[in-house]
Amino acid sequence: MTTVRVCLLALLVLLASGGAANSPPRIAIIIDDLGYRLDAGRRAIELPGPISFAVLPGTPGARSLAVRAFERGKEVLLHLPLQAVISDRNEEPLGIRLDMTRSEFNDTFAAALTSVPHAIGVNGHRGSLLTRHPGHMRWLMEEIQARDNLFFVDSFTTHESIAIKIADETGVDARKRDVFLDPDQHPETVVREFERMKQLAVKRGSVIVIGHPYSSTLDLLERELPKLEAEGFELVTISELLRDANATMSYKTEASQKSVELQHLLAL
């Protein structure tokens, strides 16, 4: 093998490895369902580090909690109610339903966004029905895309969600939730899911985690968040993770194109 070939091969391995082996596993945590219980919402906002908060629009505490989170330097998301398979008798205000026309949809989305000041992204509340429907998901992504710099996090309440696929097709920055910290409120469940979150972060390099302002969740996060850095993890904002995921993706696309070019060279 010629020296040129050896050099090309080394470059190929380097590009394929992605070059990010030394960065610590990253964790982005979103606390959602903020808007009703002001005491729990305020306690959540005091959590240390770059935690993000998803606020239900049209709720009594929506504006004050969103402003409070923003003033504490936290990121705010619109926690948009999307219709679920099992309908809720106490339906959330400003929710998106399947029977809406496009103009009702647009008006509701705009009102929801206005009711949560400082929102820089959107994630869904419930949504097990609506996230399976390509028509409404496309409307949602088009409305997100029409507003500069908004992104979408799929809460992934059903395995049939097509939200990410439609977001990709529409050019919206989006990623799906990896772990729910509190599928139930038992302290041992939250401890178990927090450990699973760390294992997944090590395995995948980064994770998106959603929790709720339950006392068991807040107790655990107040206790464990300050230890994460010493344990070798990096807590990051949701927007940072999405931005980097996109950067990594374009880097990888670029790298794989270069790999193809280099493979052609090696084949000569």
Ligand SMILES: [Zn+2]
């Ligand atoms: Zn929710």
